[in-house]
Amino acid sequence: MAYHRHSAVPAGPTHSLHIAAEVAEVEIASGHSYQTWVYNGKFPGAEIRVKERDRLHVVLDNKLPEETTIHWHGVPVPNAMDGVPGLTQRPIKPGEQFVYDYVADPAGTYIYHSHVGHQLDRGLMGPLIIEEKQPHVQYDRDYVLLLDDFLPHAPEPITAGGGVIGARSGRTTGMVQGMSLGQGGMMSGGMMGVEMPTYAGLMINGRLPEAPVTFDIRKGERLRLRFLNSSGASAYRVAIGGHRMAITHTDGRPVKPFPVDSFYIGMGERYDVLVEANNSGAWWITAAALEENLPPARAILRYLDSPQARPTGTSSGSQMC
Ligand SMILES: [Cu+2]
Structure with missing residues (x-):
């Protein structure tokens, strides 16, 4: 059934974008680059930010050696715009x-990403923010943190894995043990977790833990942090x-704000949180994988009024709540 929330409300201004899906060299830590598939040469793809x-109007130019599409993950778009190959479009x-x-x-x-095979795992993804005209919470800064697992090589189809399952990762993911692994087509988008590929690291905004991004803030501010899990x-x-x-928001929808020390975020999920900047210094924002034995993805929250530029200790140390 079609979804028409405010169909009586006229549409706002048009944002015309051009996105090239292409092969590019991207840097994920100082001096650490690799070649992969991305949007407009960037990993993750540039933030698209519009008002509700x-x-x-997005022209997608396929410069890849394979077919592709864009899926607007979470946005109830008209069916023909949904980017599901073989179902809603060629x-x-x-x-x-x-x-x-x-x-x-x-x-x-939201997240925009490829919906063809395992292309998501290469880096064809980016944040899509549709701002409320009247948010139900007040804040001074708005930052996006996109979580991703870094696959340093081309994703491999399930059926051609040749012992990939278990042999390299030591296990399959719990939820699907015993399932038939026959159809690669079931894995569109790589989000169903039939096996765990050999990820080499966990990233926030395309940076490995040794080269974290820093978010500058000032004491007394309220921060809106948007966490997106774009991991395969x-x-x-x-x-x-x-x-x-x-x-304050789960999967894009507003909720009555509830306080937490930490939260879990699954593949494709989004959580928006508010943080009161009331504890000067520099602090780790960490995202620890639940199943993989890899150093947590991390970023730095830095108070500009503090002389400290980097958090002390490791992200898994006593600083954690
Ligand atoms: Cu998706």
Whole structure:
């Protein structure tokens, strides 16, 4: 059934974007680059930020050696714009273009990503923020933190794995043990977790833990942090040293704010939280994988009025709530 939330409300201004899906070299830590598939040469793809009811007009240019599409994860777009190959559209062939055009509604925190095979695991993803005209919470800063598991090589199809399952990772993910692994097509988007590929690291905004991004803040501010889990197969526990959080939105939808010390975020999920900046210093924001034995993804929350530029200790130390 079609979803028309405010269909009587006229659409806002149009944002015309051009997105090239292409092969590019991206840096994920100082001096550590690798070649992968991304949008407009960037990993993650550039943030798309519009107001609710604005119109998005996106020309996707497929410069990849394979077919591709874009899925607007979580946004109730018209069916023909949903980017599911073979179901809502023909996959876009190499060298071809496709135009996605829809009204961005309702407001929320979303992900745009490829919906062909395991392309998501290469880096074809980015944040899509549809801002509320009247948010139900007040804040001074708004930051996006996209979580991803880093696959340093091309994703491999399930059926051609040749002992990938168990042999390299030592196990399969718990929820699907005993399932038939026959159909690669079931794995579209890589989000169903039939096996755990050999990820080499966990990232926030495309940076490995040794090269974290820093979010500058000032004492007394209220921060809105939007966490997006764009990982192919990693779920996380998220926490911030020295601070509690209030969850204000789950999967884009507003909820009555409730305080937490940490929260779990699964693949494809989004949590928006509010943080009161009331504890000067520099603190780790960490996202520890629930199943993989990898160093947690992390970023730095830095008070500009503090002389400290980096948190002391490790992200898994006593700072954690
Ligand atoms: Cu998705």
